[in-house]
Amino acid sequence: MKTGMSSFDILAEVGELQEIIGARVNKVFQPTTTELRVALNVRGRGREHLVLEAGRRIHLTAYPRPAPPRPSMFAMALRKHLGNSRLEAIEQVGFDRIVVLSFARGEESSRLIVELFGKGNVVLTDGEYRILAVMVPRRYSTRELVVGAKYELPPARRNPFELSAEEIAEVVNASKRDLVRALALDLGLGGLYAEEVCLRAGVEKSREQLDQEEASRIKLALEELRTSLGKEKPEIVFREGVAVDVTPVPLRVYESLERRSFESFNQALDEYFTRHEVERVEKLREERFKAELGRLLHRLKSQTATIREYLKKERELRRMGDAIYQHFAQVEGILGTLRSARERYSWEEIEERIERGRGRVREAQLIRRLSPERAKVVLALDGMEVALDIRKSVAENAEHYYERSKKLRSKALNAREAVLRTVEEIRALKAKGVAAFEAEVEAPRRRVRRKREWYEKFRWFISSDGFLVLGGRDATSNEVLVKKHMGREDIFVHADIYGAPAVVIRTEGREVPESTIQEAFDFAASYSRAWKHGFANLEVYWVKPEQVSKRAESGEYVSRGAFVIRGRRNYGIGRVRIAIGVVLNDEVRIIGGPPSAIERQSSAHVVLVPGRRKSGEIAESVKRKLAEKLGGEAGKAVEGIPIEEIQAFLPPGTSDIVEERR
Numbered sequence: 001m002k003t004g005m006s007s008f009d010i011l012a013e014v015g016e017l018q019e020i021i022g023a024r025v026n027k028v029f030q031p032t033t034t035e036l037r038v039a040l041n042v043r044g045r046g047r048e049h050l051v052l053e054a055g056r057r058i059h060l061t062a063y064p065r066p067a068p069p070r071p072s073m074f075a076m077a078l079r080k081h082l083g084n085s086r087l088e089a090i091e092q093v094g095f096d097r098i099v100v101l102s103f104a105r106g107e108e109s110s111r112l113i114v115e116l117f118g119k120g121n122v123v124l125t126d127g128e129y130r131i132l133a134v135m136v137p138r139r140y141s142t143r144e145l146v147v148g149a150k151y152e153l154p155p156a157r158r159n160p161f162e163l164s165a166e167e168i169a170e171v172v173n174a175s176k177r178d179l180v181r182a183l184a185l186d187l188g189l190g191g192l193y194a195e196e197v198c199l200r201a202g203v204e205k206s207r208e209q210l211d212q213e214e215a216s217r218i219k220l221a222l223e224e225l226r227t228s229l230g231k232e233k234p235e236i237v238f239r240e241g242v243a244v245d246v247t248p249v250p251l252r253v254y255e256s257l258e259r260r261s262f263e264s265f266n267q268a269l270d271e272y273f274t275r276h277e278v279e280r281v282e283k284l285r286e287e288r289f290k291a292e293l294g295r296l297l298h299r300l301k302s303q304t305a306t307i308r309e310y311l312k313k314e315r316e317l318r319r320m321g322d323a324i325y326q327h328f329a330q331v332e333g334i335l336g337t338l339r340s341a342r343e344r345y346s347w348e349e350i351e352e353r354i355e356r357g358r359g360r361v362r363e364a365q366l367i368r369r370l371s372p373e374r375a376k377v378v379l380a381l382d383g384m385e386v387a388l389d390i391r392k393s394v395a396e397n398a399e400h401y402y403e404r405s406k407k408l409r410s411k412a413l414n415a416r417e418a419v420l421r422t423v424e425e426i427r428a429l430k431a432k433g434v435a436a437f438e439a440e441v442e443a444p445r446r447r448v449r450r451k452r453e454w455y456e457k458f459r460w461f462i463s464s465d466g467f468l469v470l471g472g473r474d475a476t477s478n479e480v481l482v483k484k485h486m487g488r489e490d491i492f493v494h495a496d497i498y499g500a501p502a503v504v505i506r507t508e509g510r511e512v513p514e515s516t517i518q519e520a521f522d523f524a525a526s527y528s529r530a531w532k533h534g535f536a537n538l539e540v541y542w543v544k545p546e547q548v549s550k551r552a553e554s555g556e557y558v559s560r561g562a563f564v565i566r567g568r569r570n571y572g573i574g575r576v577r578i579a580i581g582v583v584l585n586d587e588v589r590i591i592g593g594p595p596s597a598i599e600r601q602s603s604a605h606v607v608l609v610p611g612r613r614k615s616g617e618i619a620e621s622v623k624r625k626l627a628e629k630l631g632g633e634a635g636k637a638v639e640g641i642p643i644e645e646i647q648a649f650l651p652p653g654t655s656d657i658v659e660e661r662r
Contacts, residue, residue, distance in 0.1 A: 002245045002272070004056040005116055006190040007095050012229050012248030012265050013059055014092045014099060020048060020060070023087045025103065026644065028078040031065040034135070036078070036122060039064075039644060040087065046452065047644070051270075052112075054135060055120020058099055059269040064642060069620050077133035078124060081110050095159035095188055113151060125151045160187040161226050168222075169215035172208075180205035183218075196251050197221045225249070233261040234268040246272035293429055300422045303415055310412035314405045316384070321401035323381035324394060327366075331379065332394045334363050338377060339390060347372040455485075459501065459527055459649075461593025463516040464600050469593070471501040471527055475561025478502040482548060482563065492548050493520045494565070495574060496539040500528035502563065505542075517542060518572065519594040525574025526594075532653035534610040535576050541569040577658075580649050581605030582626050588637045592649025604629035611656025618655045619643040625657065 005013070023040040026047070030036055038050040049064040051057065071079070085105035092099055097116040103109065109127035114120075122135040129151040138145045143152040158171070160183065168187075175182040183194035198205040201221035203214050210218070228249040237245040238258040245254070248265040262268040324331055341350050347370060357364035368378040368385055375390045388397045458481055459471035470485065472478035478501060486492065486504045491512060493503035503524040505512055525538040547567045552558045579595035581602025582588060591598060598605050606625050608618070620643055627635040 001242075005058070005097070005269070006193065007092075007097050007188050008190065008193050008225075009246075009248060009265075009269075010058070010092050010097055010099060010116060011095070011226075012234075013269065014090055015229060016264055016266050017050075017058075017060070017090045020050070021087055021089065023048065025082045025085050025087070028075050028082060029067040030072045030075040031067060034120065035065070036075070036135075037061075037064055037067070038082075039642075047642075052114045052122055053120070054114070054122050055116060055118060057269060057273050058114055058116065059266050059273075061270045061274065063270065063274040066639070067616075067620075067643060069617070071616070074122075074133055074135050078112070081108075081124060081132055082112070085110070093153060094156050095161070096154070096157060098153065117154075121145060123151055157188040158186075160189055161222055163187075163219075165212065165215040165219040168218055169210045169212065172210050172215075177208075178205065179203065179207045179210065192245070192247075192251070192253065193225065195253050197225065199252050200224060233263065234265040235259045235261050236268055236272050243272055243275055289429070289433065293426070296422060296426045296429065300419065300426065303419045303422060307412050307415045307419065310408045310415060314408040314412065317401045317405035317408065319382070320384060320386045321398045321405065323384060323386060324388070324398040324401070327379075327381055328394055330363055330366060331381075331388065331397075334366065334377065334379065335388065335390055335392075335394065335397075337363070342390070459523075461519075461523060461591065461597055462601065463505075463519045463594075464597045465513050465516045467510075467512060467516045468506045469503065469516070469520050469523055470506065471503045471523060472561065473501070475559070478561035478563075486545050486548070488545055490545055491517070491520070491542050492545055493517075493524045493540060493542045494563075495524040495528040495530065496541060496571075497528050497530060500524060502561070515596070519597050521572050521574035522577070522594040522596075523574075525576050526578045527651050529652075530574075530576050531610050531651040531655075536609075538574050538576060539571060540574040541571045543567065543569055577607060577609045578649070578651060579605045579607045580622050580626075580646060582630065582634075582638055584630075584634055588634070588641065590641060590645045590649065603634070606657050608650070608655045609658050610651075610653060612654050613656055614654055615647050615650055616643065618657070619646040619650065621657060622646050 020040060020042050023042040026039040026041050028036060028038050034054045034056075036052040038052065040048045040050055042048045049061050051059055051061045082103055082105075085103040085108075087101060088104050088109075089102040090099065091102075099114045099116065101112040101114070103112065110132065111125045111127070111129065113123040113125065115122070119136075121138065123131055123145055124133040125131050131145065131147050131149050131151050134145050134147060136145075137147070143149075143154070145151070160168070163171070171186055172179055172182045175186050177185065180191070180194045180198055183189045183197060184191045189197065195205065197218060198221075201214070201217040203210070203217055207214070232249045234246070234248045235250055235254075236243050236259065237247065237251075237254045238260070241258075244257075246265075246268050247254070248268075250259070250261075262271065338350065341353070345353070351370055354364050354367055354370075366379045366381070368380050370377055371387070376387050377390055378385050378387050380386075386401075389400070392400070455468060455470055457473075458477055459473055461469055463469055470481055472481050481504055482492070482502050485506075487506070489507050489509050491505040491507065493505065494500055501524065503520055505516060505520050520542070521540040524540050525535075528538065530538040543565055547565055549564045549566065550558055552564055558564055575594075577595060578592055579598035579602075580590065580592045581598040582604055583591055583601060584603045591602060595605075595607050604626050606622055608622075611618075613621070623638060623641060623643060623646055627638040629635075630638060
């Protein structure tokens with residue numbers, strides 16, 4: 001089963017990834033110690049997620065693994081240097097398993113180097129290849145992967161696709177290996193594609209020397225393999241129903257096996273490695289299930305054995321008490337005689353007298369031994385050895401055994417309750433199966449790309465009265481909102497603070513009730529600087545569209561995203577708080593806005609106010625709270641939502657959760 005990409009796979013995938021050149025970096029996550037997820041904004045396509053896993057793979061994914069609650073130091077360094085930068089180039093280094101992604105941000109340039117050979121690594125450098133951050137610092141004999149060092153490439157291999165037929169023959173004939181191994185190792189094709197080239201060329205793979213005609217056929221087979229990229233459909237190969245390989249083109253070596261075609265190699269890689277990862281995670285869950293079931297069964301076995309031991313001992317003690325009463329007269333006589341003898345004789349003398357009397361005195365025959373240090377005598381009663389305290393009466397000795405018997409029966413009853421609890425745990429565990437366990441590494445879930453509405457490029461919400469309310473995200477979107485989307489019958493709302501967003505209530509000719517205007521006031525206040533300043537309320541006003549203008553008075557200047565308001569303003573107070581909720585219809589959607597609006601439209605929501613928790617932390621907390629409120633499959637669906645969808649509704653600044661409702 002394939003566990004990583006070959007040089008030829010990388011060649012094919014890098015070719016496909018050229019379509020995301022020009023994308024902007026939104027954020028970088030490190031879900032595991034070896035894997036990065038780069039969230040990109042791709043023009044015309046929206047959000048894409050690029051997976052970079054050291055030593056294994058690089059491709060876009062529709063299964064973004066959830067981000068950890070706290071970013072790693074490496075992820076933080078990548079965010080610092082790559083945030084909002086532009087992806088300028090993606091290149092394979094020669095024919096090696098190394099991919100270089102080049103980024104630019106203003107005058108600053110940087111490179112993210114992904115090593116996909118061996119254990120792999122990911123290295124961030126500046127434009128001069130000086131290392132700024134490294135996933136796993138390492139030192140080799142020929143190079144160092146540590147911060148501050150200059151990045152050096154490992155020794156390069158020859159690219160088989162750039163060699164002439166004569167050069168191919170020269171490499172193979174000079175090698176101490178046969179043809180297929182020379183192609184696989186000396187020219188870096190890997191075993192699979194070396195086999196394929198030999199098959200397509202019709203040259204016996206075990207040959208150790210090539211003539212010119214055979215070398216030419218090998219060259220033609222290589223060219224055929226290379227030129228088929230993008231022309232033939234990539235495939236996942238199955239053996240007995242299990243995915244064992246993924247290839248950028250159909251291979252003759254797999255003609256006898258089941259295969260599934262894909263429109264792009266990227267899709268095939270994503271499906272293959274995600275399927276492999278899901279299977280691995282499920283196997284881990286199954287192992288945990290079996291281990292827990294085994295632990296419970298072992299506990300049950302131990303508990304039942306303990307109960308059997310308690311009951312067995314309880315019966316023995318009760319029989320001993322009964323035996324004492326059944327031989328009452330004899331026991332009483334022995335105890336009385338021993339007490340009297342102890343007043344005149346030593347223990348040694350008493351033992352001698354007992355030995356002399358064994359053959360002729362019945363009571364002496366019952367005595368097995370004495371324990372002088374504990375004042376005990378052991379008698380043989382009904383086939384049992386019963387220890388008696390010489391200082392106590394017959395009844396007291398019998399009661400001693402009855403009391404011990406009662407305690408053991410009580411212990412057995414308690415242990416039986418524990419057994420019933422264990423049996424119930426086993427029954428519940430079997431009923432849930434592997435679903436009872438969360439995997440230590442969460443399996444990636446497919447992200448269904450939802451068609452975005454035109455207004456989602458702005459801040460937005462639907463009021464409790466059904467009106468669409470829009471707000472600008474920055475100066476540019478303020479301009480676009482007012483110029484292109486504010487109609488003559490709409491209402492313009494603005495918080496009375498510098499830099500507040502332009503807010504528009506789209507009326508569509510309907511009369512706007514006070515409840516919607518108040519929600520628009522709250523919306524405008526919450527997404528203004530009042531949030532960063534920690535205000536609870538802010539003065540807000542509304543005006544008609546004809547009162548809003550970009551034309552300044554003589555000698556004045558109106559900056560981008562700002563407007564001149566003329567005439568009477570209708571003032572009110574906006575409350576600085578928002579709600580984030582989840583809507584469950586055919587799909588799971590996150591919405592945000594004034595609490596009074598979101599509460600009516602969502603299945604579950606939480607309310608936020610200015611606080612101390614950063615955007616990423618509060619978004620994770622909101623997602624967790626919403627998932628807990630919903631529970632079941634809906635809760636699991638919410639857990640799969642990227643936190644960026646929640647962050648899109650957060651005001652700028654830090655926040656706290658203050659209210660949770662169903």
